[in-house]
Amino acid sequence: MTGGNDESLFLGLDASTQALKASLVDSLLVVVDEVEVRFDSDLPHYHTRGGTLPSEAADGQVHSPVAMLVEAFDVLFDRIKQASWPVHRIVSISAAGQQHASVYWSRSAIQALASANDPSKKLSEQITATAFSRQTVPSWQDSSTLAECEALEAQFPGGAQGLIHATGSKAHARFTGPQIMRFRRLNPRAYEETSRISLVSSFVTTLLCLDGEVKPVDESDACGMNMWDIPSQQWSQDALSIISAGQPAELESKLGFVELDAARPVGKISRWLQLRYGFDQSCIVCSATGDNPATFLSFTLNQAEALVSLGTSDTLLVSTNQYCPHGEYHAFTHPAQSPGRERRYFNMLVYKNGSLAREYVRDRHYQSSWDEFNQSIIAQCSRKGDVTRTGFWWLKPEIIPANARGTYKFESTTSSPISQSLVDEFTNESANALAMLESQFSSFRVRSSSILSSSDTSGQEESEGGARLKRVYASGGASKNLTLLSVLANVMGCEIVKPSTSGSGREANACSVGAAYKAAWAHARNRDGGDVAFDDFVNALRSKRSDGEHHFVVVATPDRVTTKRLGYDEERFKQWRSFEAEALALSASSGC
Numbered sequence: 001m002t003g004g005n006d007e008s009l010f011l012g013l014d015a016s017t018q019a020l021k022a023s024l025v026d027s028l029l030v031v032v033d034e035v036e037v038r039f040d041s042d043l044p045h046y047h048t049r050g051g052t053l054p055s056e057a058a059d060g061q062v063h064s065p066v067a068m069l070v071e072a073f074d075v076l077f078d079r080i081k082q083a084s085w086p087v088h089r090i091v092s093i094s095a096a097g098q099q100h101a102s103v104y105w106s107r108s109a110i111q112a113l114a115s116a117n118d119p120s121k122k123l124s125e126q127i128t129a130t131a132f133s134r135q136t137v138p139s140w141q142d143s144s145t146l147a148e149c150e151a152l153e154a155q156f157p158g159g160a161q162g163l164i165h166a167t168g169s170k171a172h173a174r175f176t177g178p179q180i181m182r183f184r185r186l187n188p189r190a191y192e193e194t195s196r197i198s199l200v201s202s203f204v205t206t207l208l209c210l211d212g213e214v215k216p217v218d219e220s221d222a223c224g225m226n227m228w229d230i231p232s233q234q235w236s237q238d239a240l241s242i243i244s245a246g247q248p249a250e251l252e253s254k255l256g257f258v259e260l261d262a263a264r265p266v267g268k269i270s271r272w273l274q275l276r277y278g279f280d281q282s283c284i285v286c287s288a289t290g291d292n293p294a295t296f297l298s299f300t301l302n303q304a305e306a307l308v309s310l311g312t313s314d315t316l317l318v319s320t321n322q323y324c325p326h327g328e329y330h331a332f333t334h335p336a337q338s339p340g341r342e343r344r345y346f347n348m349l350v351y352k353n354g355s356l357a358r359e360y361v362r363d364r365h366y367q368s369s370w371d372e373f374n375q376s377i378i379a380q381c382s383r384k385g386d387v388t389r390t391g392f393w394w395l396k397p398e399i400i401p402a403n404a405r406g407t408y409k410f411e412s413t414t415s416s417p418i419s420q421s422l423v424d425e426f427t428n429e430s431a432n433a434l435a436m437l438e439s440q441f442s443s444f445r446v447r448s449s450s451i452l453s454s455s456d457t458s459g460q461e462e463s464e465g466g467a468r469l470k471r472v473y474a475s476g477g478a479s480k481n482l483t484l485l486s487v488l489a490n491v492m493g494c495e496i497v498k499p500s501t502s503g504s505g506r507e508a509n510a511c512s513v514g515a516a517y518k519a520a521w522a523h524a525r526n527r528d529g530g531d532v533a534f535d536d537f538v539n540a541l542r543s544k545r546s547d548g549e550h551h552f553v554v555v556a557t558p559d560r561v562t563t564k565r566l567g568y569d570e571e572r573f574k575q576w577r578s579f580e581a582e583a584l585a586l587s588a589s590s591g592c
C-alpha cells in the first residue's frame, strides 16, 4: 500500500452507464486500487447492451433494469472483499451516478431499507422484490419525452428562456422532470404508488446507509432535473406544478429536500456492510453527486481550462465563477461547495453520439479494431490532399445539436473549381476515423469558445477559431487512446493532460476518484471543523506527495506542422459550422 502515513482510506463509487466502479484512495489522495462491475459482461442475464436494454420501440425510450443496479452493488462489494481491501480503514465514502437517470421507490421501500441487515443474504435478495415501483428506469440516453419537453417550455413562465434562466438548461428529453412527467402520464397508478424518487447518485447513498431513509439529492446533480431553481436554491414550484399537473406539493414530497452543504454526511455505513464485509461502524457516507460533477472534482480547473470526459457520452466542462445559463449547454453548481462561500458553477456540453459513434465507425470501417482505427488516423495526418472531409454520425437523437438524427458526410476540394458536396461515402473510405474525430472535436472547439466568451474567463487566448482553451484534462474510457488525444490537441489548439499513473501503470477512473476526493474533503471538514475550500484541500494534499507537481502529465500537444497541413484554422471551423447546419437541415427535412 502506497501513500500517506495516516491510515485512513476513502472510497468513491461511480454508477455510470456501463459499469459500477470503485476507487480506494489514501490520506494523500493517492489511488490505492480500483475494481469494477461491467453490466453487459458481468451481469449478462439482464441482456443489456452498453448498460441499457435494447428496445424495438421507435419512441426513443432507453431503460435499464433497476434490479441490475442492486445486483451490481452486491457483486462490487464481493470483488472488494476478494481483492482484500482493508475496508475497516475506510472512514468516509461518497458516490457518483449517471446524471438525470432516476429510480422509483415503492411504498414498501422504507420498510425494506430499514430491515435489510441480514449479513448472510445479498442486498438484492433483501430489497429488490419490494422496494421499487418501477422495474425499468430511464437512462440518460432516453429521448422519449419530446412532447413533455415542449409542454414544459410552453407552460413555464417566460417560456424556454424562463426555464433556462431558472434551471440552467432548456427542457431536455433525458432530464428527470420531463421523464417524471411522462411516467405520470403513461402510468398514473405506478406514479401514485411511488413514495420517493431518487437520482442514481442518491440511490447509491441510500443503499450505502440502509437506515430506512431515502437520502437527499445533492445540489449539483439536482441541476440536471429541469426542476431545481438554481438562482433561488429551491425546487421551482412552476416546474413542479407543470410536471405534476397541478400537484406540486405531492411531487416535492416524492423528491425530498436537496442537500446544499456538500460536506454534510447523509448517514453512516449500513449494518449490513459492516457485518457482511467488515466496514467500521464509524465510517460516514457523504452526499453523492452526478458522474460528470464527480469527474470535475478529480481535476482542479483554472480559468480557461476544461475537462473532456470521453465515456459513453462525450462531455466538456468549463469551470466558471458566474451563473451562465444558455440554451445550447447546461449550467450546474459546483459539486463541492458549502453554504456561505461564494458560489461556483460549471458549464457543460453533452453529446450522446460519443463512444457510440466511434465504435460504429470502428466496427464498420476498421474490422472492429481500435488499432486499425488509429493507424488510419496516423496515415491521414501525415499527408494532405486537396480534399477536406467532414461527417456527422447522429446514430441516436443528438443533444448538441438538439434532436439531430442520421449520418451525413461531406467532401470539399480546394482545387479549382472549389466544390463541396454531400456524399454517401468518402472517396477514401479509410478517412472516416479522422473525419469523425475532427468533426466531434470541432464541435468542442467552436462551442467551448462560445462558453469562454460568455463567462468570466479573462486571460483566455484569442486565436483562429475564437477564444481558445489553454488546457484540456481528458478522462473516460476513450481517453486511453493517445492517437485520439493527439487529434484532440490539434483541433482544440491546446495541450491535453491526464492524471499520472503514479508508477502503477494503470489509469485511474477519474469519476470514482473525484467521488473519493469528495469523501476525503467532507471527512476533514467534519473532523476539523472550519471551511476549507475543496480545491485548496486537494492541492494541499497533492503538494505533500512524493510525486510533487507531477500528478498530471501532458499526453498530447498541438503539432504545428500537422495543424497547418490539415488546416485547423478559423476558415476550417467556419466551414465545419456550415456543414453542421446543412446536415441539421437535412435531418429536420427527412423527419428523422
Ligand SMILES: Nc1ncnc2c1ncn2[C@@H]1O[C@H](COP(=O)(O)OP(=O)(O)O)[C@@H](O)[C@H]1O
Residues within 6 Å of the ligand: 016, 017, 018, 019, 310, 311, 312, 313, 355, 356, 358, 359, 370, 476, 477, 478, 479, 480, 481, 484
Ligand atoms: N482504445 C479505445 N479507443 C477509443 N475508445 C475506447 C477505447 N477503449 C475504450 N473506449 C471507449 O470507452 C467507452 C467506455 O468508457 P467508460 O468511461 O468506461 O464509460 P461509462 O463511464 O459511461 O460507463 C466505451 O464505450 C469504448 O468505446
Ligand SMILES: O=C(CO)[C@@H](O)[C@H](O)COP(=O)(O)O
Residues within 6 Å of the ligand: 016, 017, 018, 097, 098, 099, 100, 140, 174, 224, 290, 291, 292, 309, 311, 312, 313, 314, 315, 350
Ligand atoms: O447525460 C449526461 C450528462 O448530462 C451523461 O454524461 C450521463 O451523465 C452519462 O455519463 P457517462 O456514463 O457517459 O459518463
